[in-house]
Amino acid sequence: MAKIHHFSLVDPSAQLADDVEVGPFCVIGPNVTLGAGCKLLSHVNINGHTTIGERNIFYPNSSIGCDPQDKKYKGEPTRLVIGDDNVIREHVTIATGTIQDHGITVVGNRNLFMANVHIAHDCIIGDDTILANNVGLAGHSTVANRAIIGGQAGVHQFCRIGEGAMVGGGSILLMDVPPFVICNGNPAEPHGLNIVGLRRAGYDLKALNAFKAAYKMIYRDGLRIAEAIVALDTLIANNPKVARELQLMRDFIATSERGIIRPKSGE
DSSP states (O other), rough: OOOOTOOOOEOOOOOOOTTTTOOOOEEOOOEEOOOTTTOOOOOOOOOOEEOOOOOOOOOOEEEEEEESSSOOOOOOOEEEOOSSSSEOOOOOOEEEOOTTTEEEEEEOOEEEEOOOOEHHHHHHHHHHHHTTOOOEEEETOETTTTTOOTTTTTTOOOOTETTTOEEEEOOEOOSSSSSEEEEEEEEEEEEEEHHHHHHHHTHHHHHHHHHHHHHHHHHOOOOHHHHHHHHHHHHHHHGGGGGGHHHHHHHHHHHHOOOOOOSSSSO
16 A cells, blocks of 8 residues: 555545655645656645656655646646656646647656756657756657756747757757757757767767768758758668667758757858
8 A cells, every 4th residue: 555644635536556655745636646666755746637657756846737837728637647767856847738739748757857847738758858957848848868958948839859969058949959969048059969978878989970970961061951851861871870860860850840940150
């Protein structure tokens, strides 16, 4: 049976795994499911139609499954789904989705959300991301696997941050960030590749050179997007060991609806 502190309120309809630990002054609503090994330290509020996986840790004053901060929201039974092994620090807020999108907010696995992070309605977060203190994601934002967003950064609604990308602290992101690209500023501008992250991921010199060539095609060769896509297709064919990663870059720029971040002037 779940270990529930006597100062907490858990709706009888909530579904808690047998080893869930609920500290003092927590509130868990009727449509909540908490998987094995989850821990709520204290003063945690989990509501909405929220399904949470295993071994997640919620720090004090986090508000999970809260109503969307959207004036169009009228109490529809939209959802939040959170995966496994996430660390959700103090005062983090994660909203459910809205019917104007797919009705669901999704958080993957092994993410770290530092204090005061806000994840708005209909966001999609992948795996192994880090959102530092006070990051704000507006509605319908997407953050892919292993992306890092520095403290105080703000992300405009519908923006996408690609796999392995890094957004500098204090940045204002108004357009999409391609995979493996570093950016910062207001508005954010590209400043090369996340070489440190790529090296830590085990990519060798040949792979890094392929990534650099892709970045050059996108940002330094003066190519239009359609021309860069053609150039990337050739690069992908010539680099089978990192074809998946280069394909991510190619497909990302090809499908960007907001457009990708650009330098104010040539690099």
